[in-house]
Amino acid sequence: MKKRALIVDDTELNRKLAIAILRREGWEAEQVACGKAALAMLREDCNFDIVLLDIRMPDMSGEEVCRTLRADPRTATIPLIAYTAHALEDELQGFRDIGFNEVLVKPTNVEAMRAALAKVLALPGEPEEQG
Amino acid sequence: MKGYLTRFGIRTKLVALFVAIKVVPMLLLALLAWQGVTRLGREVSDRSSRMAGSMRDTVGELSDVMTKESVRALDLKSRELIERLTTDTALAVAEFLKARDNDVLLAAALEPTEADFERFLRNRTRALVVPGKWVLSGDEKSWMQKSKQTTRSETIEPDNPENKLDFNYRPPDQSSLREERPLYHEMTFVGLDGLERVKVSATELLSRELRNVAQKRNTYACAETYFEDLKRLQPGEVYVSDVIGPYVRSHYYGVVTPEAARQAKVPFAPSKEAYSGRENPLGKRFQGIIRWATPAVRNGKTIGYVTLALNHDHVMSFTDNLMPTEARYTPIPDASNGNYAFMWDYRDRNIAHPRHQSIIGFNPKTGDYETPWLEASIYKGWKQSGKSLRKYLETVPAFDHQSREKKPSVELIKEGIRGLDGRYLNFAPQCQGWYDLTKQGGSGSFAILWSGVWKLTTAATIPYFTGKYGKTPRGFGYVTIGANVDEFHKAATVTKALLDTRVNVYSQQMKQTAKDTHDMIVSSMSKTAWSLVGMTTLMIVLVILIAVWLANMLTGRVTMLSGGLQKIEQGDLSHRIGKTSDDEMGLLADSINRMADSVQSSFTHLEGARQRAEEANRLKSVFLASMSHELRTPLNGILGFSELLKLDLQDAEQRSFAETIHSSSEHLLNLLNDLLDLAKIEAGRMELKLVPTELKPLLVTVTAVHRAHAERKGLVLEEHYAPDLPATLLCDPTRLVQILNNLLNNAVKFTARGSITLSVECLEHALRFSVSDTGIGISKDQQQRIFDKFHQADNFLTSEHTGTGLGLALAREFVTLMGGEMGIESEPGKGASFFFLVPNQ
Numbered sequence: 001m002k003k004r005a006l007i008v009d010d011t012e013l014n015r016k017l018a019i020a021i022l023r024r025e026g027w028e029a030e031q032v033a034c035g036k037a038a039l040a041m042l043r044e045d046c047n048f049d050i051v052l053l054d055i056r057m058p059d060m061s062g063e064e065v066c067r068t069l070r071a072d073p074r075t076a077t078i079p080l081i082a083y084t085a086h087a088l089e090d091e092l093q094g095f096r097d098i099g100f101n102e103v104l105v106k107p108t109n110v111e112a113m114r115a116a117l118a119k120v121l122a123l124p125g126e127p128e129e130q131g
Numbered sequence: 132m133k134g135y136l137t138r139f140g141i142r143t144k145l146v147a148l149f150v151a152i153k154v155v156p157m158l159l160l161a162l163l164a165w166q167g168v169t170r171l172g173r174e175v176s177d178r179s180s181r182m183a184g185s186m187r188d189t190v191g192e193l194s195d196v197m198t199k200e201s202v203r204a205l206d207l208k209s210r211e212l213i214e215r216l217t218t219d220t221a222l223a224v225a226e227f228l229k230a231r232d233n234d235v236l237l238a239a240a241l242e243p244t245e246a247d248f249e250r251f252l253r254n255r256t257r258a259l260v261v262p263g264k265w266v267l268s269g270d271e272k273s274w275m276q277k278s279k280q281t282t283r284s285e286t287i288e289p290d291n292p293e294n295k296l297d298f299n300y301r302p303p304d305q306s307s308l309r310e311e312r313p314l315y316h317e318m319t320f321v322g323l324d325g326l327e328r329v330k331v332s333a334t335e336l337l338s339r340e341l342r343n344v345a346q347k348r349n350t351y352a353c354a355e356t357y358f359e360d361l362k363r364l365q366p367g368e369v370y371v372s373d374v375i376g377p378y379v380r381s382h383y384y385g386v387v388t389p390e391a392a393r394q395a396k397v398p399f400a401p402s403k404e405a406y407s408g409r410e411n412p413l414g415k416r417f418q419g420i421i422r423w424a425t426p427a428v429r430n431g432k433t434i435g436y437v438t439l440a441l442n443h444d445h446v447m448s449f450t451d452n453l454m455p456t457e458a459r460y461t462p463i464p465d466a467s468n469g470n471y472a473f474m475w476d477y478r479d480r481n482i483a484h485p486r487h488q489s490i491i492g493f494n495p496k497t498g499d500y501e502t503p504w505l506e507a508s509i510y511k512g513w514k515q516s517g518k519s520l521r522k523y524l525e526t527v528p529a530f531d532h533q534s535r536e537k538k539p540s541v542e543l544i545k546e547g548i549r550g551l552d553g554r555y556l557n558f559a560p561q562c563q564g565w566y567d568l569t570k571q572g573g574s575g576s577f578a579i580l581w582s583g584v585w586k587l588t589t590a591a592t593i594p595y596f597t598g599k600y601g602k603t604p605r606g607f608g609y610v611t612i613g614a615n616v617d618e619f620h621k622a623a624t625v626t627k628a629l630l631d632t633r634v635n636v637y638s639q640q641m642k643q644t645a646k647d648t649h650d651m652i653v654s655s656m657s658k659t660a661w662s663l664v665g666m667t668t669l670m671i672v673l674v675i676l677i678a679v680w681l682a683n684m685l686t687g688r689v690t691m692l693s694g695g696l697q698k699i700e701q702g703d704l705s706h707r708i709g710k711t712s713d714d715e716m717g718l719l720a721d722s723i724n725r726m727a728d729s730v731q732s733s734f735t736h737l738e739g740a741r742q743r744a745e746e747a748n749r750l751k752s753v754f755l756a757s758m759s760h761e762l763r764t765p766l767n768g769i770l771g772f773s774e775l776l777k778l779d780l781q782d783a784e785q786r787s788f789a790e791t792i793h794s795s796s797e798h799l800l801n802l803l804n805d806l807l808d809l810a811k812i813e814a815g816r817m818e819l820k821l822v823p824t825e826l827k828p829l830l831v832t833v834t835a836v837h838r839a840h841a842e843r844k845g846l847v848l849e850e851h852y853a854p855d856l857p858a859t860l861l862c863d864p865t866r867l868v869q870i871l872n873n874l875l876n877n878a879v880k881f882t883a884r885g886s887i888t889l890s891v892e893c894l895e896h897a898l899r900f901s902v903s904d905t906g907i908g909i910s911k912d913q914q915q916r917i918f919d920k921f922h923q924a925d926n927f928l929t930s931e932h933t934g935t936g937l938g939l940a941l942a943r944e945f946v947t948l949m950g951g952e953m954g955i956e957s958e959p960g961k962g963a964s965f966f967f968l969v970p971n972q
Contacts, residue, residue: 017771085763107767
């Protein structure tokens with residue numbers, strides 16, 4: 001059974017690239033274009049192995065979405081990867097602090113995507129590795 | 132020193148200066164004044180006390196000298212008077228004796244009948260002082276006259292005032308009771324056979340029997356031997372005997388009192404002891420006679436001898452009542468006070484003395500002289516010799532070493548025998564003195580310490596040379612008078628005592644005056660000292676107050692200036708200093724205010740510029756961050772899809788296109804990252820992650836990429852690492868790699884031929900990384916700007932060299948953030964060497 005990923009990004013280009021890489025890696029990927037849509041979708045179906053969440057979105061920011069999800073018991077444990085162009089170091093740590101499991105910096109490439117996924121999937125029962 | 136001085140404010144210094152130039156001299160002056168005053172005081176005090184002392188000494192010395200001179204003068208005068216009294220007395224005695232020669236010669240012419248003899252004796256009387264009635268005083272320590280003579284103590288003033296000076300009246304001597312007494316005890320006519328034929332007695336002393344005087348035992352005291360001498364007399368020649376009388380003893384030496392009797396261990400019986408004048412007025416008198424005799428011649432033929440027995444009391448009276456003092460005469464002789472006269476015969480035997488036990492007399496039992504008071508050793512020698520006294524004394528030289536050191540015979544004292552024979556009285560050296568004075572018939576005196584008193588003792592020969600008395604120049608004998616020397620100069624000693632008292636009083640006064648002077652000086656000094664202290668203190672306080680006021684005035688304005696400056700300095704640029712005067716201070720305040728004006732305007736200007744610059748910078752950062760973010764999205768697409776195409780395209784040409792797109796967008800991304808870093812640095816948000824990093828693997832990784840690039844250009848990449856290179860270095864490895872990449876990249880980029888060298892050296896506290904090349908080099912001018920942002924060397928703009936222009940600026944920022952520094956050594960055409968230091972703690 002293929003692993004499922006949800007891509008949340010207001011930019012279609014980003015969604016397409018992420019889906020292209022994920023599918024190439026053998027994932028099943030779905031997409032929504034805003035935070036509210038993501039929340040609505042996840043409330044109905046939280047059966048995703050990973051959620052790639054953009055930070056800067058028009059209706060609500062990725063951080064808000066993350067906090068909302070973490071506050072809801074049904075979605076509290078969903079693995080979240082911040083998918084952002086904010087490349088400043090302290091910002092990256094800030095994402096982890098509010099509940100993101102991993103950060104994937106745009107622009108991304110296949111290698112980086114693979115590393116991030118591997119890290120998050122290895123999460124349960126395993127200590128988080130730095131670097 | 133300089134540091135020490137600069138520590139204090141101007142005010143303190145000014146005050147100190149004032150104190151130094153005003154207060155210190157004032158204190159010195161005060162000190163000098165005080166020293167002067169104390170020295171003066173001490174000097175005056177010393178001198179006054181010295182003066183007092185020397186005055187006292189002088190007066191004392193003067194008094195001593197005067198007293199001494201007076202004493203001497205008085206002594207000499209007294210000596211003269213007493214010597215004269217002595218010679219006058221001796222002369223009077225001689226005259227008296229001479230008159231007796233005439234008596235006997237006259238008597239020889241009388242018919243030897245009782246009637247004629249009685250008639251002759253009847254008129255031969257002479258007044259004698261009689262002692263009167265004496266009783267022991269109440270305290271039994273002395274004798275006093277029972278019926279006191281009433282003495283009229285009247286004084287007579289001179290009638291004529293011209294006689295007033297030293298008019299000295301002396302009333303008649305009332306004290307002496309005089310009675311007429313027969314001169315002679317008896318008058319006899321002795322036949323040629325020695326039998327007394329006629330005898331007339333005037334007194335009861337001598338026997339009235341007619342006796343044979345050729346025999347001693349029939350004579351007075353069995354001692355007379357005159358008949359033998361009479362037989363040898365020529366008509367007209369006169370015989371005179373020695374003084375003859377029985378010796379009277381006394382167990383006392385001094386006043387006869389019950390107490391003295393107890394001490395002498397004899398019963399108190401004054402009448403049984405010798406008469407001693409005032410010391411024992413009730414005693415037995417020495418009753419002596421001196422017999423005159425001369426042949427009675429009838430028709431040229433001696434028919435017998437007429438004798439006259441003189442009552443010796445008349446001879447003794449010449450000295451008994453004499454006093455060598457102001458009293459002149461005494462009713463009763465008194466040996467106790469040392470002023471008395473006495474008489475000696477031509478053989479130095481005492482014949483007149485206040486103490487009758489001192490008069491040499493006979494022992495009526497033997498008809499011989501009684502033992503005189505012998506010096507202890509003579510007595511002892513006599514007793515040991517077993518000879519008769521007369522025989523023994525013939526062997527003893529007269530006046531043998533007489534000295535006060537010698538002692539009288541105690542045994543004789545006990546017997547009550549004290550008859551004075553000067554020749555053997557060896558414990559009384561004055562005897563020899565008297566002998567010396569009279570041996571040529573003269574007179575004189577000397578002083579001697581006797582019984583603890585200095586005495587003047589005189590001696591004068593009695594010039595009577597009848598009969599045997601004519602054998603020596605000493606005649607009958609001599610009169611001596613003893614007088615206490617102290618009495619003579621009593622006036623002087625009284626004066627001396629008075630003077631001493633006066634001197635003492637005077638010196639006390641002087642002392643008091645000196646003390647008063649001293650006290651006055653001390654009090655004046657203390658007053659002076661207090662006024663000095665007061666004035667000095669007042670002046671010091673005034674000077675200090677003036678100094679403080681002046682300093683305040685001066686420094687107050689300086690403080691105001693500095694306060695104003697401080698306010699301006701602290702940012703109150705609108706603050707201005709109030710102008711208080713037109714002097715240098717005022718000018719200074721004006722200058723400061725003008726300076727503040729220009730500072731304020733410049734500052735306003737600058738502040739605006741700064742704010743604009745800051746705003747621009749902030750906008751730039753925001754813009755860069757925003758741009759970076761915005762660029763990332765399309766880049767994300769380009770990179771991502773070009774990579775996917777690169778991976779998935781099968782056609783080689785298409786794939787190379789995709790690769791070009793991908794590498795171009797990577798370059799774009801690098802540019803973007805550099806800009807982002809720069810933005811972070813400028814926003815102050817760049818943080819390094821310093822971790823211990825293994826150095827060798829890092830260097831290997833870095834050089835591997837660049838070696839490949841270099842070799843592709845035909846260049847050599849050399850590595851020189853110090854042998855003692857540490858294994859790890861505390862640094863941000865990402866940034867270190869970034870720096871090295873940048874430098875190596877540039878080196879490869881700007882070097883056409885030759886080599887590139889990476890070397891790492893160990894310095895003391897840092898590692899020195901350097902990247903050298905053999906490239907085109909960099910001019911000095913370029914070196915100044917090469918680390919500026921967006922800078923590229925001129926030829927950087929050529930198509931050959933592409934770069935962001937941010938690399939070196941970033942590299943230097945990173946090195947600085949790591950605590951190191953970066954620099955360049957280069958000359959155009961000779962290559963360049965970039966180096967940087969990373970601290971190695």
